Amino acid sequence: MAGKVKAEYKELVRTSGVRMIDSGLTVATWGNISACDREEGLMYITPSGMNYHTLTNDDIVVFDLEGNHVEGDRRPSIELQLHRGMFNARPETTACIHTHPIFSTVFSSMGRDIPIDLHDEAAQALGGPVRCATYQLPGTQDLADAAIDAIGKDSNACLLRSHGAVCIGADMDSAFKVATVLEMVSEIYWRILATGNEYQPISAENVAAMQEFVKTKYGQY
Numbered sequence: 001m002a003g004k005v006k007a008e009y010k011e012l013v014r015t016s017g018v019r020m021i022d023s024g025l026t027v028a029t030w031g032n033i034s035a036c037d038r039e040e041g042l043m044y045i046t047p048s049g050m051n052y053h054t055l056t057n058d059d060i061v062v063f064d065l066e067g068n069h070v071e072g073d074r075r076p077s078i079e080l081q082l083h084r085g086m087f088n089a090r091p092e093t094t095a096c097i098h099t100h101p102i103f104s105t106v107f108s109s110m111g112r113d114i115p116i117d118l119h120d121e122a123a124q125a126l127g128g129p130v131r132c133a134t135y136q137l138p139g140t141q142d143l144a145d146a147a148i149d150a151i152g153k154d155s156n157a158c159l160l161r162s163h164g165a166v167c168i169g170a171d172m173d174s175a176f177k178v179a180t181v182l183e184m185v186s187e188i189y190w191r192i193l194a195t196g197n198e199y200q201p202i203s204a205e206n207v208a209a210m211q212e213f214v215k216t217k218y219g220q221y
């Protein structure tokens, strides 16, 4: 028995698609976004190949976490298995954003990981090193499996080889924060390497201290 479909989740995914395009994290109809209602065991995902600015809530497609179609007439994003796999592998998350941002994709195309001891914000927001998955064709189960393997249990993001990035979060704002920090840190890393330099790593002790600080002391009650 499928859970109850909720309008607010369709609205969240639709408006987040506009937010993704307007933020410059992706262009045209690429990238995809999903949100998971843990209470009902349902996920909401953007449709395949449609303009984010003209989507309506009815264009958002709903599935359960076993992959059964629940609601929506549109063909879902070709990366449905990637999003569903993330929600199943990381039960603490409810939002997944797949983007094609320039600097993150520079590293994905080199097959290189992004370290988090490069910058304070990376250490605070990314959870663990942003590993680059092995190359797999878009829209395949192999790509979903490679991404889930790369993100592991510690990181909030991974790179898809020669393709883009995947970012997850406890909620949509957290996933966007991860996507934004990843792209900023990728640009910093690229600039360091482009000038023939290497960065001075933050100590493991200080990275751990910042991660603890974010969990317990940052922000408001």
Ligand SMILES: [Zn+2]
Binding pocket: 030, 031, 098, 099, 100, 138, 163, 164
């Ligand atoms: Zn893509």
